[in-house]
Ligand code: SF4
């Protein structure tokens with residue numbers, strides 16, 4: 001049985017480092033990093049992609065439309 005992980009597209013240059021996506025993710029998939037974008041904000045990254053359930057809470061709660069989650073079709077029968 002194969003589980004296809006959702007894919008995250010993160011526009012890091014738009015991130016303001018607010019941490020809302022990390023807060024709302026139910027599975028601790030995301031985390032803030034010490035890395036900064038050109039605006040000087042700490043950016044978020046996908047730390048545990050295998051834990052993502054594709055709920056899109058991160059996408060919905062990001063005030064700056066930074067994260068897009070694409071759910072792949074399940075390949076398991
Ligand atoms: S889609 Fe849901 S589980 Fe996946 S990173 Fe976003 S909030 Fe977390």
Ligand code: SF4
Pocket residue numbers: 014015016017018019020021022044061062063064065066067
């Ligand atoms: S909610 Fe959006 S702006 Fe805030 S840290 Fe997450 S990706 Fe960045």
